[in-house]
Amino acid sequence: MSQPLITLDFLDTPALPTPAVDAATHAHEPSGEVRVNPATRTGRQRKLYIESYGCQMNFSDSEIVSSILFEQGFDTTEELEGADLVLLNTCSIREKAEQTVRMRLKQINGHKRRNPGLLVGVLGCMAERLKSKFLEEEKLVDLVVGPDAYRDLPRLIAEVDGGQKAVNVLLSREETYADITPVRLNSNGVSAFISIMRGCDNMCSFCVVPFTRGRERSRDAHSVVQEARDLVAQGYKEVTLLGQNVDSYKWASEDGLESVNFAQLLERVALVSPELRVRFATSHPKDITDEVLYTMARHENICKYIHLPAQSGNSRILKLMNRTYDRPWYEERVLAIRRILGPDCAISTDMISGFCSETEEEHQDTLSLMDFVQYDMAYMFFYSERPGTLAARKLADDVPLEVKKRRLAEIIDRQQQHSALRNQRAVGQVHRVLVENFSKRSQEHLSGRNSQNQVIIFPKKHYQKGDYVDVLVHSSTASTLLGDAV
Numbered sequence: 001m002s003q004p005l006i007t008l009d010f011l012d013t014p015a016l017p018t019p020a021v022d023a024a025t026h027a028h029e030p031s032g033e034v035r036v037n038p039a040t041r042t043g044r045q046r047k048l049y050i051e052s053y054g055c056q057m058n059f060s061d062s063e064i065v066s067s068i069l070f071e072q073g074f075d076t077t078e079e080l081e082g083a084d085l086v087l088l089n090t091c092s093i094r095e096k097a098e099q100t101v102r103m104r105l106k107q108i109n110g111h112k113r114r115n116p117g118l119l120v121g122v123l124g125c126m127a128e129r130l131k132s133k134f135l136e137e138e139k140l141v142d143l144v145v146g147p148d149a150y151r152d153l154p155r156l157i158a159e160v161d162g163g164q165k166a167v168n169v170l171l172s173r174e175e176t177y178a179d180i181t182p183v184r185l186n187s188n189g190v191s192a193f194i195s196i197m198r199g200c201d202n203m204c205s206f207c208v209v210p211f212t213r214g215r216e217r218s219r220d221a222h223s224v225v226q227e228a229r230d231l232v233a234q235g236y237k238e239v240t241l242l243g244q245n246v247d248s249y250k251w252a253s254e255d256g257l258e259s260v261n262f263a264q265l266l267e268r269v270a271l272v273s274p275e276l277r278v279r280f281a282t283s284h285p286k287d288i289t290d291e292v293l294y295t296m297a298r299h300e301n302i303c304k305y306i307h308l309p310a311q312s313g314n315s316r317i318l319k320l321m322n323r324t325y326d327r328p329w330y331e332e333r334v335l336a337i338r339r340i341l342g343p344d345c346a347i348s349t350d351m352i353s354g355f356c357s358e359t360e361e362e363h364q365d366t367l368s369l370m371d372f373v374q375y376d377m378a379y380m381f382f383y384s385e386r387p388g389t390l391a392a393r394k395l396a397d398d399v400p401l402e403v404k405k406r407r408l409a410e411i412i413d414r415q416q417q418h419s420a421l422r423n424q425r426a427v428g429q430v431h432r433v434l435v436e437n438f439s440k441r442s443q444e445h446l447s448g449r450n451s452q453n454q455v456i457i458f459p460k461k462h463y464q465k466g467d468y469v470d471v472l473v474h475s476s477t478a479s480t481l482l483g484d485a486v
């Protein structure tokens, strides 16, 4: 089932050198995309319309929410018109992400005027950040629920049904929703996301996530492996293990006899089936171990692609960002990837331009780091101060907006050059592609990705979704590789 994707141009869209498909399949980047869950028509009485913003974590959480509300007699609908309950699963990562939600709430207000029975709820990171203040600021909102409180939705909705407003923004140290089988609403039936941990214990000074998602906790390793097995049984061919910082995954059984780190979890999932591709995100440069890299090297079905956000190429700025690594450390990790996995392992990054007090020279260091790594892909942003973060409290947001934007344009430009180089290198080679869908433009072409996460399009012939196909790439566009099955 392909999900309806609405991409609105006023969104917090990072300038991507890669197409929307990449963004949609990318593990957990705030891609500026809005997702509306498709309809489930099982004759349930009430209709839920849920729209998700931000990163893959949110998209995955919406599947958990849908699962919980399915049990409560809600089908999902793709149309706001006719819905009984509208939920917006929101993102706070940059100011613009929040503005988008506010604008959307204004539109929904219009619907509510026509249909006064409509219930409106706000979920996710903005709910957590603003808490009950939301109810004061946005009068039409009935329900505010933070990311660790979704199990409480049935009770909260009952309160709202009774005419009250309801709020639960308690964060938890244990909740991982391990026992809830998500309703796979956002999937193409080939690849799925498995959330392996929640929260974040890092305190990057620019970042709101530790405040909105709470403390880091790892999900029971057995439930992760079981979910992968179930997906394989349903015909899925690819899973992406998700967490803000997967390398710090650490789970121990209650009796303390069994303990599993990320490399070990990755191996267990890879062993579920040789036909199952395994991806993961996000890796943190301070935590990614050689053990993880050797595990990747040992298993053909673990994709050779690492998202390793640098944020900046300058050690002073990295210190101010509280990233806890410096440039030499980051470069060493990149060399370790090259040493253990060879030149074919793709590496991507996130970069922020114009962080507090960043000088022109320090910005040049970001460009030179990009030259050093030659990233395959990047998500690039200008710094947006977030209330309550370390940077907002301690550092002046003193780089003028035009300067931030100009530096960002230079970063994007550099990335485009590197992406073009990467595409050129791929031409003339045979790539194993996992077919995910028809190409967006034509039903005669299929679209899929190689191990390095590059999108490849080729004539359909007799191939189908879910097949592994060897494709000889003959040319490329800015974002996509084109080829023929061999």
Ligand code: SAH
Pocket (backbone or CB within 6 Å): 029, 030, 093, 094, 206, 207, 208, 209, 243, 244, 245, 282, 283, 284, 309, 311, 350, 351, 352, 381, 382, 383, 384, 385, 386
């Ligand atoms: N856990 C991931 C990042 C999640 S947020 C990691 O540690 O890499 C995704 C990206 O949004 C970040 O990597 C960062 O590049 C960007 N970002 C986060 N806060 C931001 C802010 N205040 N302004 C601009 N970009 C920000």
Ligand code: SF4
Pocket (backbone or CB within 6 Å): 200, 201, 202, 203, 204, 207, 208, 209, 210, 244, 245, 284
């Ligand atoms: Fe934010 Fe840093 Fe945690 Fe990533 S690791 S979610 S950037 S605090």
Ligand code: F3S
Pocket (backbone or CB within 6 Å): 029, 030, 053, 054, 055, 056, 057, 058, 090, 091, 092, 093, 124, 125, 208, 209, 212, 213
């Ligand atoms: Fe994700 Fe945005 Fe929250 S990026 S974790 S939804 S702040």
